Amino acid sequence: MTTTYQPDIEDLTLDANAVGGLLIEIFGTDMTAVLSQCAHCGNRGEVATLRAYVHAPGTVLRCGVCAQVVMRIMRTADGHYLVDARGAAYFRV
């Protein structure tokens, strides 16, 4: 039996560049360069700097500083997206 490389979660962690296409689908515009402020710790940065957890029942974007959830996205059975962006104090568009 071959030993499959088992990554740690830290290795699997991406950033929001990886969900750039999904964000365009949802927001209608490229969001990676958009500034957002974390509602938990106040850190401001481009959406691209949010850490993306894509190996999950949904996509979870977390603040790169405090690791709290900034946004969650999941796809329903009928093809809608649920978007919870309560973790963002704002997006500057």
Added chain:
Amino acid sequence: MATIEWRLATVAQIREETPRVRTFVLDLPDWAGHLPGQHVDVRLTAEDGYQAQRSYSIASEPHSDAPRSAQIELGVERVEDGEVSPFMHDVLMAGDRLEVRGPIGGYFVWDGMAPDPVLLVAGGSGIVPLMAMVRHRSATGTRAPVTLVYSSRTRDDVIYHDELAGLAAHADGPRVIHTLTRSQPPGWTGFDRRIDRQMLEGALDGTAVSTQAFVCGPTPLVESVAEALVGLGFAPGRVRTERFGPSGG
């Protein structure tokens, strides 16, 4: 209200770059152009409707000639237990069609307009979007000094090796610093360790304050390089990162 549509690309050519990496040249009618650093999403659909999707960086530079070039190149590393890359390497052929959407990305991009020095740091296939930047610079004759620090496992794993050597040979070409972390060819005088603060400091040669950095590759490499650059005086906003996930061991 999607403003990003899936479109059908035709595979024009497939080139082996290294044992693990291939370039896929895609014909894309109505391609509106892209910026160096951007990527596309590729989607595969099975007969029963099952779909898998991945992002791949565009390796080719944007073409400024009109009509706009309808061809892009993707760099794809074959991931051992992957679902999409093994298909692309093992099954896809020239003439096949592929669903693609893009270009995507507004953050990890460099248009070459600013004269500020640029530091590019690549781990493995992280070189792909940075290569688009290097090619763009060469094509447009931009004066911004560029230094590339590029980590690969072995000499055979260095993607675009000869092309980079050719560009680096020019007086105002990019400065290319390789490190081979797993094994080195006989007579190798370059680095043989993971990219670290000391290596980056040497690469920067005192220009940290004005430099814009782009770091791309496996997540652990991106994290450690970004931290090292901030430690060397980069403002966090001057270090742009794109994480590719695990390196596959």
Added chain:
Amino acid sequence: MTERFVTRGFVGRRQAPDAGQRIPPGQYLTNDFPVLSAGPTPHTPLAEWTFSIAGLVAQPISWTWDEFLALPAREFVVDISCVTKWTKLNTRWQGVSVDTLLEHVSLDRQAAFAVAWSDGGYTTNLPIADLLNGQAFVAYLYDGEPLAPAHGGPARLVVPHLYFWKSAKWVRGLRLLEHDEPGFWESFGYHNRGDPWKEERYSGD
């Protein structure tokens, strides 16, 4: 509706479910153990780790790591199904049955639901009935080895008869309640109970 484009030669890595009753509908069999997570791996030092049961109990209780390991434990071999469609058969764990844990508390009469909560903020909710009678345990060994952090170590909840998002990684306790309190995924489009045999993936299923 436009016809969907089919990619020549693409099958995907799923295997057809094998004949027999062990693969729930819509699932495929995997021999891997995929790592899924909604956040970074917590790293609570074992010296600070506790497992607690609180809420509608006469007296809350809390075990340190050493105390927890001293509880009666046993091996469990179970099939697990993730809502992302993979099923893994015959996974082998060692841990403490939730029945055993609940023996140490006296439940209030109104206690009907539980929230399992974890380091890192993850929560999931279940009726207490789904935690009883050998249906759930808190595991700290997987395949004979200490549970890896990526898979929820040092200890995770395992509730094999429900989708695996209910098997909270890095679990630190149970809160017992009178009312149901949807957790991280249940409050965000996923089914409140999550029975894979009824394909209860999404709310409204």
